[in-house]
Structures are given as structure tokens and as C-alpha cells.
Amino acid sequence: MISAKSVKPEVMVVKRNGIEERFNINKLVKSLMNAGLDYDKVNLVIEKICNNIYNGISTKELKNLVYKALKEIDKDVADNYKYENCLKVRTSEKQFEPFNKQKIVDALIKETGADVEIAKKIADEVEKIVKKLEIKYLTAPMIREIVNAKLIEHGLEELRHKHTRLGIPIYDITKLIKSGSRENANLMHNPESIHKWVADETMKQYALMKIFPRYIADAHMRGDIHLHDLEYAAVRPVCLQHDLRPFFKYGLRVDGTGLHTSVSKPAKHPEVAIQHAAKVMMAAQTNMSGGQSIDEFNIWLAPYVRGLSYEKIKQLMQMFVYELNQMYVARGGQVIFSSINLELEVPEFLKDKEAVVAGTTRGTYEEYEEEAKMIVHALVDVMLEGDATGKPFLFPNTIFKLRENAFEDEELMIKIHQLCAKFGTPYFINMLPDWQVNNTNAMGCRTRLSGDWTGDAEVDTLRTGNMQWYTINLPRIAYEAKGDDDRLFEILRERLELVKEALLIKHKVTMERLYEDGVMPFLTQKFDGEEYYRYDHTTKTFGFVGLNEMLKYHLGEELHTSKDALKFGERVIRYMREYADDLKEKTGLRWSVTQTPAESTAGRFARLDMKYYREEAKTVVNGDLSDIDSLYYSNSSHVRVDAPITLGEKLRIEERFHPICNGGHIMHLWNIESAADPEVLMSITKKITKTNIGFWAYTKNLSVCEKCRMAMGGLRDKCINCGNENIAKFSRITGYLQNVSNFNKAKQQEVKDRRIVKIFED
Incomplete structure (x- = not known):
């Protein structure tokens, strides 16, 4: 039974507009019930309110009294009462609060630098829209989307760019949970990788919208260049x-x-x-x-x-x-x-x-x-x-x-x-050619350090590494040059300028993370007063993909079919090296050229070129034209993987590029199963050391039965021991061995296309 004994006579409540009205206990009871308060607790709240109410109390003060009384009994009911009759917003802190347009004004000023009048105008218009929406509550992302739509409507694209929210759609997260990603074959599908992929997508968006200017981000999105490791562009260097x-x-x-x-x-x-x-x-x-x-x-x-x-x-x-x-x-x-x-x-x-x-x-x-x-x-x-099961150690x-x-x-x-x-x-690293110096080493797939930067082998090759490499799409340059040599080199220089600017941005950002924000303490710890990481000696590197396809379109010949094509290809890569060497003199930084590993880039460039330059690309691209995901370009300055050439011919072609690519290079001898005799391979190694090949590997494909664990040479579909068809197949994807099932489709197609070169001349 509701009692009003404690209500003082003639208690008037002052509304927001200044008008007074008599305190109405029945109205309060209705609000309490609507908020979800149990009936048997209503009287308790009423007693507390009536003991504290006074004549002339404002509606705001009255609501605060009720909210405090409810909070002592049930916080959820208190929140329901507080937000009754107002539009609620679910914030990023997972809380509800009333819609407040001033927060829009504050966010626009703080995040985008908008002036106060523009911010207020946008906030007023957004308020009108949300008040018309027939929904129970708004979310912070929903409000941000409406604000961004208004910014575009008013032609304020730069403000919209700064105000946008980064993230990943629910559908895409579900897809990653169910199927994973094959961008990096070394990543298994597990709870940790799912979290990484989701976080990576947000950080990639951040890099493209915040770290790099629009014209560089657009060049990456179009496929003119590739900005590797975008998820780490804001926070980490690469190899060490x-x-x-x-x-x-x-x-x-x-x-x-x-x-x-x-x-x-x-x-x-x-x-x-x-x-x-x-x-x-x-x-x-x-x-x-x-x-x-x-x-x-x-x-x-x-x-x-x-x-x-x-x-x-x-x-x-x-x-x-x-x-x-x-x-x-x-x-x-x-x-x-x-x-x-x-x-x-x-x-x-x-x-x-x-x-x-x-x-x-x-x-x-x-x-x-x-x-x-x-x-x-x-x-x-x-x-x-x-x-223990007979598999190779991959690392x-x-x-x-x-x-x-x-x-x-x-x-x-x-x-x-x-x-x-x-x-x-x-x-193997071949230290015998004249162009090699006192020390050379390799990190990861092929990135390379050599003691010819300062001349001090320790400073040049130890406790330092590659800061970053970014890659140029060479076939696209040929499509755009339309057979004109001068135009081809003009476009190449434009792409080099883009990559240079991107690398300088990454250089500056990395310096900030290392020395201002201090987020990489392992690298900056000191021994004998010197920081462990010799960042000043890291390489900033120009990569490239598809030289063979560039030549095929531009000259009608490939690396292995024409001496003129080989000579022109060498001219292209030497142009890149000279550009890098010139930058050394101008900036004092360590610039280099590398044969990009291109685990995903070789396929990405091919797919994008089939989208934007279909008529040109379809004449040179590798893979199955009916399956766009299988398409790829030849890696860096390598000959086509199925080129019908001998080992001697492959050596004579690819050795031309190793001395030029001072930031990293490799020669692959694929599918050596039929020639996998240690004596034969050692004789090949001796021959290679007499060439200018600086770094190479023999790739032995391997299959392991998932039932009996038998290891077999080659990529097999059936176990030769027990007949089981569940087979784990291993091959080298770029610079490391991994299960072929983890390769992306373009690299899986490349594996099918790879052939063993003839060991001996006919």
C-alpha cells in the first residue's frame, strides 16, 4: 500500500521552464514501476523521497533524489529510471548514457580540428536526425556514422577522414573465426591468429588513413606499389x-x-x-x-x-x-x-x-x-x-x-x-665473388646486410637489420608506358619517389616509437652505454615484382628467351639501384634494393592488374585465367618458374641481378626430388660458388602421411606405404618451408607450375 503520510503540504516542484507544479506522488510511483522496481519496494523509495523533498525543489534535484534512492536498492532499475524519456546511447565503455550533442561538438573539435561554429552546426543537424529515429537506443558508432554522413554532405571530406572510425565488419570477423586467412602461410588457424587478423585489419586501416598521405595510400590500394606489413607500419620495424x-x-x-x-x-x-x-x-x-x-x-x-x-x-x-x-x-x-x-x-x-x-x-x-x-x-x-614423427624442422x-x-x-x-x-x-651464402665483402648475412626470406655500408663488418651487419621494404609493380609500368622506353623509366622514377616517401614516413614513425614513446625497450636497452639496436644502420629498401612480365609486355620477350630482354631487365634494376645509391649520398640513410619475397604481393598485383588493365595483363600473367585468385607474377627478377631452361642458363640469367640487389636476393632450385643426390647437389654448389649468385636454396618437396607418418619425396596425393589419401605436403613458399595447404591460391598455383631445371646441358 502506497503511503503519502510524509509528504509535506503544498510542496511545489519547479520545472525546467520555470513553471511550478504540485508534487504528484502517483506520477512518481508510475515512473518507479516503469523503471522495473518491484512493487513491494516502491513504498520504501517513496518514504525516502518524502523525507527529503522540500518546497521549490527543481525537477532535476527531484530526479537525483530518486536516482540515489533507487541506486541503493537496484542499480539497473536506477539506470532505467535515469534514462526514462530520453534517447539513450550505448557507449564504447559498454554503458548507457543520455544523448548529448555537446559530445559531438567536443569530438569534432578535438579529433578533426573543426572550428566551433561548424561543429555546433553538425551537432544540431545530427540531433534532429536521431530524435526522429524510432529506436530504443543508439550506439556510439552509429552516431559517428551519422556525423560522418553530415560532414560529407557539407563537403568536409578532410574532417570526415580524421573523424572516421576504424574496424572490421561482423561478417568478416565471423569468416576469420570460421576459415582464417592465408596471407601468411606461417600463421596457423587458432584463437591467437584470429585475434591478430582482426587487430591487423584495424591497424592496416589506421596506417592507410593516418600514417600515410592519401596519394601514397591510394597508390597502394590501386596496386601501383605495395606497402608491406601495414598492420605494423605505426609500431614496428621489420628484420633484425x-x-x-x-x-x-x-x-x-x-x-x-x-x-x-x-x-x-x-x-x-x-x-x-x-x-x-x-x-x-x-x-x-x-x-x-x-x-x-x-x-x-x-x-x-x-x-x-x-x-x-x-x-x-x-x-x-x-x-x-x-x-x-x-x-x-x-x-x-x-x-x-x-x-x-x-x-x-x-x-x-x-x-x-x-x-x-x-x-x-x-x-x-x-x-x-x-x-x-x-x-x-x-x-x-x-x-x-x-x-619425433620424421617431419623436417621448419625453423x-x-x-x-x-x-x-x-x-x-x-x-x-x-x-x-x-x-x-x-x-x-x-x-647458402656465396662469399667468394669479388663484390662480396668481409661479412654478409641474411634474415628471414632473403633480406641482406653486408659490411660495405661503413666498412665496419660488426656495425654494418650485427644488431641492425631491415627497417622496411616496399614494392613496385613492374608489369603495370609496362602497361602504362605502352612500349615507350623513355616513358617507362619516367613512370619507374615516379614509383620510386612514392616508395621513397613512404619509407621516409616509416623511418620517422619508427624513430618516434623507439625514442619518444619508448614502446620497444628490448631494442633500446643499453650495453656499455650503447643501445643494442643500431637503428641508424638499418636498411630502407626498394622491392620489385614481375620483371619477367614487364619485359614480356614491353619487349615481347622474356628473361630466358632473349639477350636483349635480359639486358633491358638489368638496365631497369640497375636504374633502381642507382636511385637508391644516390639517396644514400643525399640523406645519409642506408638505402638498398631487394628481390621482394612477395608471398602475397605477386598474386595481389596480378589480380589488381586484371581488374584495371585486363587486356594488357591477360597476355603476360601466370596462372589460370578462369580463376583470378590463382593468378600471379614472377617473383622479382626470377625467370618464370616453368621456363624450359637448363641450370646453366638459369645461373647465367639470375646471377646478373644478385650484385645489384644489395638489400636481398635469392635463387631457387625448385623440385630437386629427382636430382636429390648429395654428391650431385654438392657438385652444383661448387659450380654456383664460381658465379655471381649470392644466395640460394634447393627446394625438396615433401609429403607426410597423416596416418602412418611416412615421409615421402615429392608432392603426393596418396601414401606409398598405407594408401591413405590424407597427406600433408610441404614446399618452400618464398624463403621458408611450410605446409602447402596454408599457401594462398596464387602460391599454390605457382607450386603446380614449378619445374626442375635440367641439371646438365643437353
């Missing part, structure tokens, strides 16, 4: 080549500060040194977007294994390999994209350097050549065995440097080529 000595001397802080994680003293025991080597790459991948690599891996570890048996060293290498293949912690739920550069002899530039071990030094590295070789022997033995990428005395240890070289023949995992 590690030096283990600072950690072996001073200890390990995986967060860079030691404030958030435990701090390790310098490793005293080899097992701890191995763990620290793996953790260095694990820690750095939180700061970098690309490959983590350790140069001189076996040299740094050699002092730690002195006096150990070969069996113990092999166990240590097994520990390291399993660490890198089972630390499922990298970006989006993947193993670390890791590489190690290995020496078959102590290089000249390290021979007299103090050997660091357990926080001190013990002699020089020249004294540990035998231990360094034992590490390589042991590591290759571990890689040859494969994992780390093992990169062998071939210097003057490489073939003196024939046993080791045979063993390395047995690994090539069995799994196709090794890579």
Missing part, C-alpha cells in the same frame, strides 16, 4: 640480425628493462646459453614485424662447448632446434620466424676478437674454430633426423656461409648436402 655477445657478457632482460620480467645473469652453462639464444629471438619478435636471425651463431656458442663430447653438443643443438619449433608464442600464435647464419671457418673479421663467455672473455674466437665446426656438424645431424632457417676454405671439410659438406637432399632446408 642478432649478436649474442652482449647477452653472454651482461645477462638477459627479455623486456629490455628488467622491471616486468625476471633478470638473468650471464649464462655460465651451455644449456643456459642455448636457452638465452632462443629467448633473445623470442623477446625481439615482440618488437619486430619480420624475421629474427642470429649471425655467427656457432661462433658465439663455441666457447661454451669447449671440452664437451660430441653427443653433448648434439643434445644442445637438439634443445635449441626444439625450442624454436615449439615456442608457439610469436605474433598471432606461430613459432618464431627464425634464422641462424653459420660459419664453416672463423671469419677474418672475428679472429682477433675476444671470445665472450659467462660474463667474461676467454681468448679470441680464432682459438675456437674446432668447436665452431663441431656445432655445425651436430646441428646438421639434428636437422637430418627430423622431429630455424639454416644459412651456411661458403668462404674460401668451405670445401676443405668434405665430410661436413657432404652432410649439409644430405640435408638438402632429404629435406631441402639449407640456404
